[in-house]
Amino acid sequence: MAAPLSGCGLQPMYGGGASSGVAQGLAVVDVPAIPGRDGWLVRKALRDRLGVANSGRGETTPQYRLDVRLDDSLEALGVLNDDTISRERRILRARYQLIDLATGEILLDATAGSDAGIDVVSSEYATIAAEQTALENLARDVAGRMTTRIALTLRERERSNERASESGAQ
Template sequence: MALALPACGLQPLYAGGGDGAVARGLADIEVPAIEGRAGWLVRNALIDRLGTSGQGSARYRLDIVLDDQLEGLGLLTDETIGRERRTLRARYQLVDVASDTVLLDATAGSDAGIDVVSSEYATVAAEERALENLALEVADRIVTRLSLELREP
């Protein structure tokens, strides 16, 4: 089975582990501050996943603009909202710092459903937890796309 894998053209994305091209490229990405609480959550998740050292100057910069929406759905018989949907979308650009060239311009996003309950505290806590989960999901999608972009041909 191991001999058949190279014949089909598949290549491991993270070949070489921490010394591979993808890992080195990801660690060489600077993530500037992103506006808002969602931005703070996404940036921290990205820094954790990229393995950015924070030392010296980075080869790449990742510019991100977020759109965080919370909308009410599912009206109940007393015309109160019974469910909400939180959507987090990111438009990001991977920029080569030396030449100021955009190497990748893409979007990533995810959404979550939230039950609105009689306790306002529980609803707010659910909205915040949904934002935290969405930030992690969006960061994972961005890192996956960046990994595909930075792999050796």
């Protein structure tokens, strides 16, 4: 059953575990501070995802920098007859760039986003808690999307370097 899959060109993203080129590339991405509570949450989620490959090793010198700008908004969706809001939508969007620190080249310039619906209830505390929980979940989701795109970019860069090395050796 594995033989047909190998022929289709599909390969695991992190083939080789923590020693793979992608995992090592993720481990050397620096994520500078991002303003605001939403920025703190996204940065924490990014560092958790990117740093997984770096666990158990000493400090590494960053090779890439990830610049992130966030847009967090809350909008009313459901408005009742008495003009009270019954449902909100929280939207978190990130514009990010992955920069090679050695060359200054922008390797990736992309956006990621996610949104969540929130029921507005009579308890203000419960509504605020739901808004905060939604932000925490959105931060993890956006960080996951960003990490996947970064991993794909690094994998493609690794493949390009391998092809260049092979053609240079011939």
